[in-house]
Amino acid sequence: MPVFPSTEWFQQVADLAMADETYRKFGRVDAIVGFRVGERTFSLVFDVFEIRDAREIDDDELRDLDFYLEMEPARWQAMIEDIKQNDGAGLNCTLNTLDLKLPNGLAINALGDGYRMDKFFRFNQSLQRFFDLSARLDTTFALPAPAAGD
Amino acid sequence: MVQERANDQPPAEPPVLPRPDLSWKSMTIQWGTRAKVHPQGGLTLGALNVGAYAEIPDYWEDRSRMPRGAFSPPGTVGAPVGGYYLRNKSDFWAENAAELYEEAISRRWSSADSIPWAACRGLRDDVELAICQVATELSQQASIEIEVVSSWLQLMSYGYHEVKLFLATENFDAGRHFEVFRKRAMVNGGGLGFESPGQVNRLLLESRAGWTETSLLLHLLRGTFTRTVYRYLAARAPTPVELLIGRRALQDTSRHIAYAMQHLKYAVNHVTGLTRNLNVGLAQAEAIVGRDDADPVLWEALACVFGGGVRGMDEGMQIVARLRCDYVRDYLRCLDWIGVDRRSSLAPNFAALLVG
Numbered sequence: 001m002p003v004f005p006s007t008e009w010f011q012q013v014a015d016l017a018m019a020d021e022t023y024r025k026f027g028r029v030d031a032i033v034g035f036r037v038g039e040r041t042f043s044l045v046f047d048v049f050e051i052r053d054a055r056e057i058d059d060d061e062l063r064d065l066d067f068y069l070e071m072e073p074a075r076w077q078a079m080i081e082d083i084k085q086n087d088g089a090g091l092n093c094t095l096n097t098l099d100l101k102l103p104n105g106l107a108i109n110a111l112g113d114g115y116r117m118d119k120f121f122r123f124n125q126s127l128q129r130f131f132d133l134s135a136r137l138d139t140t141f142a143l144p145a146p147a148a149g150d
Numbered sequence: 151m152v153q154e155r156a157n158d159q160p161p162a163e164p165p166v167l168p169r170p171d172l173s174w175k176s177m178t179i180q181w182g183t184r185a186k187v188h189p190q191g192g193l194t195l196g197a198l199n200v201g202a203y204a205e206i207p208d209y210w211e212d213r214s215r216m217p218r219g220a221f222s223p224p225g226t227v228g229a230p231v232g233g234y235y236l237r238n239k240s241d242f243w244a245e246n247a248a249e250l251y252e253e254a255i256s257r258r259w260s261s262a263d264s265i266p267w268a269a270c271r272g273l274r275d276d277v278e279l280a281i282c283q284v285a286t287e288l289s290q291q292a293s294i295e296i297e298v299v300s301s302w303l304q305l306m307s308y309g310y311h312e313v314k315l316f317l318a319t320e321n322f323d324a325g326r327h328f329e330v331f332r333k334r335a336m337v338n339g340g341g342l343g344f345e346s347p348g349q350v351n352r353l354l355l356e357s358r359a360g361w362t363e364t365s366l367l368l369h370l371l372r373g374t375f376t377r378t379v380y381r382y383l384a385a386r387a388p389t390p391v392e393l394l395i396g397r398r399a400l401q402d403t404s405r406h407i408a409y410a411m412q413h414l415k416y417a418v419n420h421v422t423g424l425t426r427n428l429n430v431g432l433a434q435a436e437a438i439v440g441r442d443d444a445d446p447v448l449w450e451a452l453a454c455v456f457g458g459g460v461r462g463m464d465e466g467m468q469i470v471a472r473l474r475c476d477y478v479r480d481y482l483r484c485l486d487w488i489g490v491d492r493r494s495s496l497a498p499n500f501a502a503l504l505v506g
Binding site: 026027028030047048049050091094096097099100113114115118121122123124125128 | 384405476484
């Protein structure tokens with residue numbers, strides 16, 4: 001069973017998305033995206049319909065990302081469990097809902113580049129579908145410590 | 151009979167054809183220049199900008215419809231057909247236009263069959279009425295967007311076709327937004343509500359200083375507001391129908407804003423004194439927004455939607471206050487990126503929204 005967060009977990013969801021007709025129907029994506037879970041960060045390259053280069057990155061690589069999604073570990077777990085339970089995010093756990101709930105928003109560009117950060121909005125439906133597909137995994141959780149300030 | 155007479159005639163000499171000119175065969179800038187096909191993304195508009203075809207001049211001399219890289223007929227100087235007054239690259243260029251065009255084509259959607267219309271049945275009357283009012287205003291905003299973009303599109307010269315093509319997709323997007331919100335107003339029998347007071351609409355339609363100034367007003371002043379409403383609908387909609395409409399319209403509008411940000415940054419960096427002019431224009435425009443904002447209809451309708459009905463309007467109004475604050479933050483964030491500082495001279499009505 002894939003463990004969240006891990007490179008394997010993100011790779012498995014990426015594989016599901018690349019094979020998913022609905023994901024492809026939402027159209028091409030061009031973004032380098034990070035997922036920050038406590039002190040750990042993973043990145044993926046969304047290149048047209050391919051999703052590649054799943055890996056864990058260091059903090060000094062955050063600047064290379066168009067944006068990263070940051071939540072405290074418990075909130076990540078709640079979102080993924082909600083997706084599993086509802087076969088897709090319920091209204092309280094969509095990326096948009098979480099974005100408005102968090103004081104600094106969900107999507108962050110490390111350098112404060114608003115143009116690159118806006119890709120979160122431009123490819124919003126595809127990113128939501130990406131996470132919704134995690135409902136097909138039997139995820140187990142090994143949550144890292146919250147990041148400083150969480 | 152006709153056939154018999156024809157048979158009596160001697161065979162006709164074959165007509166003497168003029169010798170082929172074929173001079174057109176040498177008329178190519180760079181024979182052998184091939185655009186590369188991306189293994190995943192296919193042959194994109196941006197990939198055509200290769201070799202000599204990648205040279206995009208700062209000023210486009212020609213006032214005809216001649217495509218960039220083509221030739222006028224020998225002996226003529228690109229027969230002007232009138233119009234095409236915008237010929238400076240800084241008038242409307244954006245580096246991301248070709249990329250955004252492909253994105254728009256690939257991520258298109260149809261409101262007829264992409265929205266689960268049956269899923270918005272059964273709302274309480276007060277919420278249904280409120281949604282219809284919100285849909286009326288968003289639909290009207292989209293129709294204004296079509297008219298504004300269309301009126302400028304015909305003035306843009308053919309030397310920068312990437313932008314013309316992208317803006318054509320914006321018109322299609324805005325057309326889709328017009329009809330999807332009109333459909334939402336009509337689908338449950340609620341129908342259309344009040345139109346907006348229209349001061350900002352008029353400002354957009356009558357903006358004549360230039361496309362750059364118009365894009366600033368259309369995409370950053372109005373566009374970031376519309377985007378914020380879409381974000382809130384995508385997060386707090388009463389049914390999956392408004393949620394999906396909000397999410398998909400959010401993507402489209404963010405593309406339009408992305409174009410504007412790149413264009414405005416390019417223009418600010420290439421036109422002396424433009425930053426000051428944009429600042430002055432925005433100071434006036436923010437005050438005009440205040441006149442529309444004084445009308446309570448949209449705020450009350452949104453509060454009713456977010457609060458779950460008239461009884462929840464107090465809570466709904468708090469959410470509307472956050473929406474309006476988020477709008478001003480988004481607006482300022484985009485302006486920061488293009489290099490226009492409004493924070494130090496923000497209109498009082500905008501500044502008040504930031505502090506709640």
